[in-house]
Amino acid sequence: MTIELYDLAGAEDERRFSPNCWRVTLALAHKGLDCRRIPWRFTEKQAIAFSGQGAVPVLVDEGEVVADSWRIALHLDRKYRREPLISGEHARGAIFALKNWLERAVHPAVLKVIVLDLYSHLHEKDKAYFRESREKRFGMTLEAFAAGESAAIVALRQALDPVRPVLSEQRFLGGAAPSFADYLLFGPFQWARVMSPKRLLDPEDPIFAWRERMLDLHGGLARAALGYPVWA
Amino acid sequence: MTIELYDLAGAEDERRFSPNCWRVTLALAHKGLDCRRIPWRFTEKQAIAFSGQGAVPVLVDEGEVVADSWRIALHLDRKYRREPLISGEHARGAIFALKNWLERAVHPAVLKVIVLDLYSHLHEKDKAYFRESREKRFGMTLEAFAAGESAAIVALRQALDPVRPVLSEQRFLGGAAPSFADYLLFGPFQWARVMSPKRLLDPEDPIFAWRERMLDLHGGLARAALGYPVWA
Numbered sequence: 001m002t003i004e005l006y007d008l009a010g011a012e013d014e015r016r017f018s019p020n021c022w023r024v025t026l027a028l029a030h031k032g033l034d035c036r037r038i039p040w041r042f043t044e045k046q047a048i049a050f051s052g053q054g055a056v057p058v059l060v061d062e063g064e065v066v067a068d069s070w071r072i073a074l075h076l077d078r079k080y081r082r083e084p085l086i087s088g089e090h091a092r093g094a095i096f097a098l099k100n101w102l103e104r105a106v107h108p109a110v111l112k113v114i115v116l117d118l119y120s121h122l123h124e125k126d127k128a129y130f131r132e133s134r135e136k137r138f139g140m141t142l143e144a145f146a147a148g149e150s151a152a153i154v155a156l157r158q159a160l161d162p163v164r165p166v167l168s169e170q171r172f173l174g175g176a177a178p179s180f181a182d183y184l185l186f187g188p189f190q191w192a193r194v195m196s197p198k199r200l201l202d203p204e205d206p207i208f209a210w211r212e213r214m215l216d217l218h219g220g221l222a223r224a225a226l227g228y229p230v231w232a
Numbered sequence: 233m234t235i236e237l238y239d240l241a242g243a244e245d246e247r248r249f250s251p252n253c254w255r256v257t258l259a260l261a262h263k264g265l266d267c268r269r270i271p272w273r274f275t276e277k278q279a280i281a282f283s284g285q286g287a288v289p290v291l292v293d294e295g296e297v298v299a300d301s302w303r304i305a306l307h308l309d310r311k312y313r314r315e316p317l318i319s320g321e322h323a324r325g326a327i328f329a330l331k332n333w334l335e336r337a338v339h340p341a342v343l344k345v346i347v348l349d350l351y352s353h354l355h356e357k358d359k360a361y362f363r364e365s366r367e368k369r370f371g372m373t374l375e376a377f378a379a380g381e382s383a384a385i386v387a388l389r390q391a392l393d394p395v396r397p398v399l400s401e402q403r404f405l406g407g408a409a410p411s412f413a414d415y416l417l418f419g420p421f422q423w424a425r426v427m428s429p430k431r432l433l434d435p436e437d438p439i440f441a442w443r444e445r446m447l448d449l450h451g452g453l454a455r456a457a458l459g460y461p462v463w464a
Contacts, residue, residue: 089407090316090323093398097405097413098326100394101333162332166325173329175321181329 002036003028006048006058009039010121010195014226017118017194019107019187022222023069024057026183029218031080042126070099073180085180095181098173101162102184109156110188110200116146117196149198156200160207167210178217186214186222194227234268235260238280238290241271242353242427246458249350249426251339251419254454255301256289258415261450263312274358302331305412317412327413330405333394334416341388342420342432348378349428381430388432392439399442410449418446418454426459 005025008018016022016037028035040047040056051058051067059066059075066075073085086092111118115134119142122130131142138145146152163185166173173181189211192200201208215223223229237257240250248254248269260267272279272288283290283299291298291307298307305317318324343350347366351374354362363374370377378384395417398405405413421443424432433440447455455461 084322087322088320090319090411090413091326093402093405093407093411094323094326094330094413096398096401097395098329100397104393161336163329165332166328169328170325173325175325179322179325181322181326 001062003033003062004060005035005037006040006051006056006060007037008056009041009123011123012226013039015121015194016225017121017191017227018056019191020069021057022187022190023180023183024059024072026186026218026222027073027076027085027180029221030085030178030183031076031083033076033080041123042129070096085183087179091179091181095179095184098181099184102188105159106156106185107188107191109152109159110192112145112152113149113156113198113200114192114196115142117198118191121195153198153200157202157205164205164207168206171213172210178214182210182214186211189214190222190225190227193222193229194225197228233294234266235294236268236270236292238272238283238288238292239269240288241273241355243355244458245271247353247426248457249353249423249459250288251423252301253289254419254422255412255415256291256304258418258450258454259305259308259317259412261453262317262410262415263308263315265308265312273355274361302328317415319411323411323413327411327416330413331416334420337391338388338417339420339423341384341391342424344377344384345381345388345430345432346424346428347374349430350423353427385430385432389434389437396437396439400438403445404442410446414442414446418443421446422454422457422459425454425461426457429460 005021005028007016007021007025009015010017016025016039025035025037045054048054048056048058051065053067055067057067057069057072059072061075061079064075066072077085086095119127119130134145135141163173170176172178173185189200192198201211237253237260239248239253239257241247242249248257248271257267257269277286280286280288280290280299283297285299287299289299289301289304291304293307293311296307298304309317318327351359351362366377367373395405402408404410405417421432424430433443
């Protein structure tokens with residue numbers, strides 16, 4: 001039975017932009033598992049109501065429903081022991097902290113740079129929902145939130161300081177090969193790449209070279225995605 | 233041959249306050265290794281010149297000299313295989329990132345709360361050095377840096393957001409038992425505890441309960457240190 005993943009899409013079915021869904025797409029590839037990625041939009045809450053909540057990713061694996069990318073990663077490691085995403089208890093706690101840090105420090109910094117491009121690539125039926133929910137969250141219009149782009153890029157690069165020394169020393173956060181930590185960090189970059197032509201990183205940045213390695217993984221899965229391929 | 237650790241001290245030889253030295257003190261206890269903790273002050277650069285740099289911790293282990301707490305942890309795991317501090321490649325990258333995050337986000341937030349208390353407990357011969365070097369770094373006087381204590385405590389608690397969900401789910405960042413990640417996070421709390429009566433955490437915070445567990449480890453080693461024992 002094929003694994004199914006409900007996966008956030010933009011205007012086109014093939015524009016898959018959610019950072020949290022990309023974590024799972026790459027985690028499945030890491031394990032060598034096939035999956036059917038079902039395009040889903042923010043306003044299609046009914047389509048995933050069976051999961052008991054309203055956000056993607058939602059994974060359906062032989063009838064078992066798992067929502068939330070962190071819980072999905074733990075599920076995959078429990079059920080499919082080969083090629084661990086998170087190897088050992090010491091890794092689990094530290095990668096969970098890394099996830100929380102990324103969502104608080106890095107995702108918002110990326111969103112500030114790309115939000116208007118992102119909005120322009122949403123499906124028409126999602127635009128009002130996105131604008132209203134995000135403007136409520138930010139306490140300002142999308143346009144006001146997006147103001148000051150060059151300062152936002154500087155802030156993003158600074159927000160990435162904790163991982164830069166790691167990627168100067170080793171090929172992946174996981175060491176010689178990627179762990180789930182790499183997929184977590186890659187999520188916001190792929191989010192940007194699919195939705196925006198903005199250049200987030202200096203090509204001299206060790207994170208830039210790491211991102212190239214991530215794009216090459218699993219047969220160039222992320223590189224092949226519909227988006228803005230030129231980043232140099 | 234006993235391991236020696238050059239360990240930052242305050243006015244009294246027994247007031248050991250460096251967060252980075254506490255990482256190592258607890259790492260040695262974790263491995264069941266004895267060590268002689270030699271009191272050292274900021275201005276005693278000559279005493280550690282043999283290490284080729286000017287900061288503690290400096291470890292001397294059977295003639296091998298290792299400076300920097302991260303390099304010391306890796307050295308201890310290489311040389312003494314029992315009770316790993318950092319188990320596996322997935323843990324190593326993520327814990328290194330956690331270290332970098334702590335030093336950028338949490339250490340400065342703690343220092344802002346405790347800096348004047350810390351200054352008052354320094355050895356007389358270190359006071360001018362500390363004031364001058366830190367005022368240069370902050371771009372303001374110690375007193376100006378310390379202004380706004382209650383806002384600084386709020387900011388510190390917020391800075392800790394990435395680790396709070398981890399410590400709500402498990403006893404230590406390392407899982408059921410501590411890893412080096414726990415000693416890294418504990419460093420700034422012990423820094424505060426040795427130098428300041430300020431109460432950093434709400435007793436309802438899961439990080440508060442974790443800190444109690446950390447104080448109990450290894451026969452209550454950190455709890456027994458000269459400092460401010462009442463925290464509730």
